[in-house]
Amino acid sequence: MRRVIERWSRDQVLSLAPDAASQKAATGVSAPGKWSGSGALPDVVWGECKGSGATPYRACVDLSEPAYKCSCPSRKFPCKHALGLLLLWASDGVPDGGEPAGWAAEWLEQRRSRADKQEKQEKQEKRDGRERSAPAKAARSSGGSAQRETRVSAGLSELERWLTDQIAQGIAGAPQTGLADWDELGRRLVDAQAPGVAGSVSRLSRVLGEEDWPGLLLEEYALIHLLAVAHRRTAELPAGLAETVRSRVGFPITREDVLATPWVRDEWDVVGGRDEEQDRLVARRIWMQGRATGRVALVLSFAPIGQALDASLVTGTAVDASLAYYPGASPLRAVVAERHGPVAAARPAGTRLSQVPGRIAEVLAGDPWADSWPVVLEGVIPSKESLMDEDGNGLPLHPAGGALWRLLAVSGGHPVTVAAEWTPRGSRPLTVWDEESQVVRL
Amino acid sequence: MSTSWEDLVSTALVGADRRSASPGEVLEHAAVEVVRARAGRRTHPDRPPAPAMEETRPLASRAAGDRLARMLGGDQARLLPEWLEAAAAIGVRVPAHLIPGLLDLGARDRSIRSHLGALTGARGRWLAELNSSWRYLLAEAADLPSGDVWEFGTSGDRRVYLTALRATAPGQARELLEQGWEKETPEDRAAFVLVLSERLGMDDEPFLEAALDDRRREVRQAAADLLTRLPESRLARRMAGRAARLLVADGGGLRADPPKACDSTMERDGVRPRPPAGTAQRGWWLQQVIARTPLTFWTGHLGRSPEDVVQSKIGDWAREVAMGWTRAAILQHDPRWARALFEVEPLTDLLAVLPPEEQSARAAELVARHPVDGQMIMMLGGVARPWGPRLARAVLKKIVETSGTQPWNAGELIRLAGERLDPAMHGHVQEIPELAATLRFRHDMSKELS
Numbered sequence: 001m002r003r004v005i006e007r008w009s010r011d012q013v014l015s016l017a018p019d020a021a022s023q024k025a026a027t028g029v030s031a032p033g034k035w036s037g038s039g040a041l042p043d044v045v046w047g048e049c050k051g052s053g054a055t056p057y058r059a060c061v062d063l064s065e066p067a068y069k070c071s072c073p074s075r076k077f078p079c080k081h082a083l084g085l086l087l088l089w090a091s092d093g094v095p096d097g098g099e100p101a102g103w104a105a106e107w108l109e110q111r112r113s114r115a116d117k118q119e120k121q122e123k124q125e126k127r128d129g130r131e132r133s134a135p136a137k138a139a140r141s142s143g144g145s146a147q148r149e150t151r152v153s154a155g156l157s158e159l160e161r162w163l164t165d166q167i168a169q170g171i172a173g174a175p176q177t178g179l180a181d182w183d184e185l186g187r188r189l190v191d192a193q194a195p196g197v198a199g200s201v202s203r204l205s206r207v208l209g210e211e212d213w214p215g216l217l218l219e220e221y222a223l224i225h226l227l228a229v230a231h232r233r234t235a236e237l238p239a240g241l242a243e244t245v246r247s248r249v250g251f252p253i254t255r256e257d258v259l260a261t262p263w264v265r266d267e268w269d270v271v272g273g274r275d276e277e278q279d280r281l282v283a284r285r286i287w288m289q290g291r292a293t294g295r296v297a298l299v300l301s302f303a304p305i306g307q308a309l310d311a312s313l314v315t316g317t318a319v320d321a322s323l324a325y326y327p328g329a330s331p332l333r334a335v336v337a338e339r340h341g342p343v344a345a346a347r348p349a350g351t352r353l354s355q356v357p358g359r360i361a362e363v364l365a366g367d368p369w370a371d372s373w374p375v376v377l378e379g380v381i382p383s384k385e386s387l388m389d390e391d392g393n394g395l396p397l398h399p400a401g402g403a404l405w406r407l408l409a410v411s412g413g414h415p416v417t418v419a420a421e422w423t424p425r426g427s428r429p430l431t432v433w434d435e436e437s438q439v440v441r442l
Numbered sequence: 443m444s445t446s447w448e449d450l451v452s453t454a455l456v457g458a459d460r461r462s463a464s465p466g467e468v469l470e471h472a473a474v475e476v477v478r479a480r481a482g483r484r485t486h487p488d489r490p491p492a493p494a495m496e497e498t499r500p501l502a503s504r505a506a507g508d509r510l511a512r513m514l515g516g517d518q519a520r521l522l523p524e525w526l527e528a529a530a531a532i533g534v535r536v537p538a539h540l541i542p543g544l545l546d547l548g549a550r551d552r553s554i555r556s557h558l559g560a561l562t563g564a565r566g567r568w569l570a571e572l573n574s575s576w577r578y579l580l581a582e583a584a585d586l587p588s589g590d591v592w593e594f595g596t597s598g599d600r601r602v603y604l605t606a607l608r609a610t611a612p613g614q615a616r617e618l619l620e621q622g623w624e625k626e627t628p629e630d631r632a633a634f635v636l637v638l639s640e641r642l643g644m645d646d647e648p649f650l651e652a653a654l655d656d657r658r659r660e661v662r663q664a665a666a667d668l669l670t671r672l673p674e675s676r677l678a679r680r681m682a683g684r685a686a687r688l689l690v691a692d693g694g695g696l697r698a699d700p701p702k703a704c705d706s707t708m709e710r711d712g713v714r715p716r717p718p719a720g721t722a723q724r725g726w727w728l729q730q731v732i733a734r735t736p737l738t739f740w741t742g743h744l745g746r747s748p749e750d751v752v753q754s755k756i757g758d759w760a761r762e763v764a765m766g767w768t769r770a771a772i773l774q775h776d777p778r779w780a781r782a783l784f785e786v787e788p789l790t791d792l793l794a795v796l797p798p799e800e801q802s803a804r805a806a807e808l809v810a811r812h813p814v815d816g817q818m819i820m821m822l823g824g825v826a827r828p829w830g831p832r833l834a835r836a837v838l839k840k841i842v843e844t845s846g847t848q849p850w851n852a853g854e855l856i857r858l859a860g861e862r863l864d865p866a867m868h869g870h871v872q873e874i875p876e877l878a879a880t881l882r883f884r885h886d887m888s889k890e891l892s
Contacts, residue, residue, distance in 0.1 A: 010508045027517045033882050091508045167465035170457030215447070218454045222472035229470075354485060361481040368477040381490040384572065394488030405542035408572065412538065412565045413493030424480050432539075436501075440539040 008314060011441050013086040015273060016066075016311040018076050018282075018303070026083030032093045038085065039098040043342070045089045046104040049081045059085045060104040062111060064342050065312055069107050077308035148193050152249060155192020156228040159185070159201075163225045171217055175208055178217075196250030200224055223369055240329035244367050247328060255335060263322040263337050266290030268297070269348035270313045271376055271419035272430030272441075280305060286313045287374035287419065287430065288323075289348055296374045297323050297334040312336075315431055316439030318343045330366030332373065347433040350378030350417045353389040360422055373422045374430075379415040382407045387427060390415060398426035407442050410434045447475050494568035499560070502534040506890040510536060514543040518883050520861060522547070524827075526557040528891040535563040545569065545576040555582055559598055592618065597630050604637045612641040616649055632660035639668055647675045654710055666712025666734065671774050673736035677711050682743075684708070685735040688728055689763060691744050695755035698763055700724035701731065725762040732766025737779050749782045771795055788817075790824030802830035809836040814844050814851040819858065827862040834863050841874060860884075 017023045029049055036056065038047025043064045048056035051072065059070040059081040068078040088094055100108065162185060182204050189198035201224065207216040230237065230245045237245065247253065268288040275284050286299045301310035313319070313336075320340040325331040351359070356375055363370050380387045384403040386394040397404070410416060410432045419431040432440050450472045458465040502510070506529065513522045529536070536544060541562045548555045558566065559582030570579035582598040591603045608615035619634055626634065635653060638646055646668070653665035654677070669677035689698050701708070704715040704727050712734060717726035740751050756763055764787070771779040772791055780795035788808055793801045805825045812818060825833065837859050845852040860880030863871075865888060868881035 010511050024516065027512060027515060030512075031879055031883065032886065033879050087512075091512075092505050163469060164465040167454050167468050168457060168459045170455055170460070172455045172457075214455050215451045218451050218472050219476045221454075222469050222476055225466075225469040226473040357482075357484050360483075364477055364481040368473070381493075383488070383491050386486075386488055388488045388490045390490065392487050392489060393485035395485055403573070405569065405573065406539045409538045409541045409565060409569055412568055413491045434538060438537075 007092070008086065008090050008317070009438060010087060010090050012314050012316050012439065013083060013090050015315055015441055016078060016086075017083055018078075018307060018309050018311075019305070022076055022080055022083065025080035026087055029080055029084035030087035030091075030093075032088060035085065035088060035094075037101055038088070038094045039100065040089055040094045040096050041098075041100070044100060044104070044108060045085055045094055046100050047085050047088070047094065048101075049084065051081075057081045058101075058103050060100070060107055061086060062108060065339070066314065067111060068311070075307065078311055148251075151192050152194045152251070153232070155189050155194050156197065156231050156249070158192075159189065159197065160225060160228040160232070163221055163228070166221065171214065171221070174217055175213070178208060179205055194250045196248050197224065197227060198250070200227075227369060238329070240327070240366065243327040244329045244369075247326060248369050253326060258324050258326055258335055259337055261324050261327060263324050264290065264293060264295060264334075265320075265322040265340070266293050266295070267318055267320050267343045268323070269318045269346070269376075270315050271348055271374060272421070273313070273315050274421075274430065275309070277305065282309060284309045286310075286315075287421070288313070289374070289376055289419075290323075291318075291349065294349075296332065297325070298332045298372075298374070299336060300333055315441055317345050328367060330363045330370055332370075345439075347417050347437045348376050348419070350376040353377050353380050353387060353395060354391065354393050356395060356422065371424055374419065375422050375427075376417065376419045378417045380418050381413060381415055382411050382418065382429070384408070387418060387420065387429070396426040398423060398428045401426075401428055404429055404442055406440060407432050410440055447472075447479070450475060491572070495564040497535060497563045497565070499533055499535040499563055502529055502536055503890055506534070506887075507537040507540065509887055509890060510540055510544075514540060514547070518880065520857070521880070521884060521887070523554055524861070524884065525887055525891070526554055526561060528888060530557040530560055532891055534561075534891075535565075536561050538565050541566050541569060545573075545579060549575045549578065555579075558582055597627075597633065600630070601633055601637060604634060605640070608637055608640050612643065613645060616646055620649060628658040628661065631656065632658060632664060635661055635664040635668070639671075642668055642671055644672060644674055647672055651676055654712070662710075663712055667773055670734045670736070670770070673738050677734070678736045678739075680707070680711055681731060681735040682739045684731050685739065686743055688731060689744075691746075695757065696744065696751075696763075698728060698756060698759035700728035700759060700762070725759055728759060729762040729766040729769070732763060733769035733773065735766075735770065737767070737770050737774055737776050748779050749785075752779075752782045752786055768792060788821055790821045793821070793824045794826075798826055799830060801825050802833040806830070806833040806836040809833065809840055814840055814848060814855065819851065819854050822855075822858055822862075825862065828864040829859075829862045834859075834867065837863075838871065838874070841877070845874075856880075 014023045014026070017026060034050050035047045036050070038045070040046075044060065044062055046058075046060040048058050051057050057070055057072040059068075059072075059079075061068050061078075061082055068082040070079045070081045072079055072081055074080065085094070099105070182201050186198045186202045189195075189201060200220070204217065204220055207213045207220060210216055227245065227248055230241075231249055234242050234245060268290050271287050271289050273284065273286040275282050277283075281302045282305055284301045284303075286301075288297045288299065289295070290297075299310070299313060303309045319336075320343050321336050322338040322340070323334040324337040326333045356377070359375065360373060363373050377387065379389055381390065382388070382397075382404065386396045388394045407418070407429050417433045418429050420427040420429045429442050431442060434440055450468060453461050453463055453468055454472070458468050501507075510525060510529075513519055513525060544558060544562065545566065548558050555578060558579055562569075562579065566579055570576040580596050580598070591599050595603065604615055604619065607618065616638060619638075623631070635650075638650070650665045650669050654662055654669075656662050656665070666677060669675045670681070672678055684701070688700065689696055691697075701724060704713055708727070708731070709715055713727060713730045715727075717723050737748070741747060744751055744754075746754070752764070752767065764783070767779065768783055768789060768791070770776070771783055772795055775795055777796055777800075780792045781800075783789070784792045784796075784804065788804075793804065796804065802825060805822060808821065809818065822837070829837070837855060841852050841855050841859065844855070856874060856877050857880075860877050863877075863881060865881045865884035868878055868885050871878045871881065
């Protein structure tokens with residue numbers, strides 16, 4: 001089935017680039033003079049780009065996925081030619097119509113037949129998966145996993161003791177001794193196979209730069225302690241909360257297990273995304289919101305710096321897809337289990353700002369450790385320090401974000417729709433839709 | 443034990459042992475308090491900012507906006523001034539989300555500011571009120587309905603109003619300026635005096651002569667510059683009187699005798715007493731007196747044509763005299779003198795005094811005759827776009843000649859040619875791909891902005 005895909009903006013195309021260098025390189029090859037034999041159908045763009053060699057590079061993008069193909073040897077993905085071609089297309093520089101060149105048609109054909117095969121296979125797996133998931137869970141608690149459980153328990157009891165010692169003696173010395181202590185503690189937790197808690201411990205150093213660090217540090221210590229206690233008493237917890245505790249501690253969950261949960265099919269608006277570097281990896285967070293269910297989801301992908309990141313979800317577009325959520329009490333993280341096709345992009349539906357506190361309370365009631373949640377707000381007026389509605393309710397912005405001039409510029413003191421990430425320290429706006437419903441990434 | 447958050451923090455700081463509290467309980471209470479506070483946080487009362495005014499201009503096309511985004515991202519950034527000029531000419535505004543990037547650029551680069559007022563519209567002004575580094579925008583003109591502008595508008599708007607009035611009724615404009623002159627800020631006085639440079643006449647002389655006593659140096663300088671252009675003005679006659687003693691015919695050549703002092707009357711007429719570092723004091727005074735003397739004076743005083751005057755041998759102080767004439771030719775917009783001086787030394791600033799076709803033709807001659815060097819590139823930088831066909835041909839030939847031997851100079855020429863050639867030539871310069879790409883970019887750009 002073919003549907004018309006709305007032309008992406010330049011910003012949306014650049015958001016797919018694996019890094020800033022790629023953005024620059026793509027801009028360099030996006031001049032119309034570099035391309036020949038280019039064309040576009042509703043869901044595919046192709047063209048040949050003159051490079052330094054004798055034969056041009058052949059680039060083709062299947063917009064419905066999107067998926068990228070280029071004959072250049074670059075290890076970056078998508079490469080600058082695919083991105084350059086999309087930039088050209090975004091600026092109306094690729095003629096509509098025509099038949100894809102032979103090489104492009106061939107690639108598309110291969111993709112479609114592979115997709116069909118995969119679909120059949122996945123459907124089969126899904127049927128099998130339901131039956132297999134029970135034994136899989138059983139396997140988790142035996143053998144190597146049993147050893148892991150013991151190690152994690154030992155690591156977390158040590159952590160619990162360490163935290164109570166800190167509080168018993170006082171945390172006034174944290175600015176002097178904290179960094180070394182947390183480093184050591186984090187290493188031991190990694191050895192204890194509890195990478196989730198290890199990560200929380202390694203992020204403690206962030207509070208030392210803040211003026212109210214004693215309060216912030218106590219917050220973090222209390223929540224880490226709560227997690228250690230919750231893990232010790234997992235057996236007493238409701239199933240959803242127990243899953244939340246396990247995932248926050250850092251027990252891995254296989255994609256297979258995630259896919260074995262019930263899928264949620266909806267038309268999902270991709271409302272925002274952000275790349276962050278952590279530990280020599282780039283984490284790409286993409287937030288989505290379902291049109292019918294109103295549910296939100298976070299799709300997370302990782303790649304070493306400068307290498308291929310998942311570029312299949314473009315902020316401001318929408319996709320008809322089935323999502324499988326990671327189990328938990330306030331489920332948010334999800335994987336795209338099956339794509340059914342793109343749908344026309346539109347400004348997503350937003351909630352009133354006054355409803356945010358209630359929603360966050362619900363989220364925290366399920367998962368007290370939640371420190372990030374996407375919200376799409378309509379009718380908000382941004383100022384330098386907060387997001388407001390016309391009734392005078394205000395939500396503070398995250399203090400580290402600074403004034404968001406692009407957001408202010410798009411709004412100009414008028415109500416707009418904004419997608420933001422709620423955090424305990426304030427909101428971080430991600431995306432805004434302008435007067436013409438064009439998406440603007442912040 | 444009390445569980446207020448402040449108590450918990452202070453217990454944690456000094457240590458639970460000292461307060462005889464259980465550390466485990468402190469942590470548990472703290473966890474409850476943290477989650478309770480996060481889950482119970484309400485919105486805070488706040489007042490939204492007053493909204494920006496309605497826009498009066500249409501939005502630039504999407505293709506034009508995308509190109510501007512590319513340029514702000516660093517692609518062909520040197521062509522940005524041309525984009526701004528073309529967009530301002532067709533009366534559009536830029537997409538709102540690009541305004542911050544543009545205003546940041548304007549904060550660093552004054553040369554692009556003049557178009558930003560109109561191009562960023564009401565939204566730009568609204569933002570400039572919120573961000574101190576963008577305040578400069580409020581001094582730039584925007585499209586506002588006229589009428590009360592002179593009374594209530596920003597400095598930029600008032601300057602535009604005055605300029606428009608000057609074009610249609612020069613006398614009225616001056617009288618309007620005279621009425622409120624004492625109450626204007628020094629910055630505005632300096633800016634408004636310059637408006638009189640259009641349609642300047644002897645009617646303006648009394649006002650300008652009075653402005654020589656202004657408190658602000660910029661105002662005095664601007665008034666003196668304008669009076670220089672009026673050979674009948676009192677200032678011009680005083681200058682001629684001084685100049686007559688400073689430079690005299692001496693056989694076939696000329697002899698210069700610089701002033702021995704800079705008295706208060708010279709200073710009032712705009713001669714600056716302190717020379718820039720490295721310039722001899724007397725030479726500096728000489729140069730300035732010559733720069734402010736009507737050029738018509740010399741032909742009578744020396745009994746020679748401008749061409750003969752500039753070719754005459756001078757001896758000592760020749761450099762200062764030549765610089766004085768050059769400055770005078772530019773100040774007084776005198777093409778004949780500029781042409782004569784350019785023959786002796788091809789200075790970029792002199793070209794600007796000549797009509798565009800002549801600029802292009804003279805530059806073409808120079809390019810054809812001389813090897814490429816830094817001076818030629820500077821000179822070409824002063825030739826306004828679009829370059830005529832002769833200059834285009836001459837520069838293209840030079841690029842081809844030098845690309846093998848002097849790649850750095852060829853690179854500079856390619857960049858300049860890309861900015862100045864007629865973009866319609868993009869199809870005819872395929873042998874220089876970088877140039878073809880830039881011209882193609884400008885070609886597409888002007889199509890999007892027409």
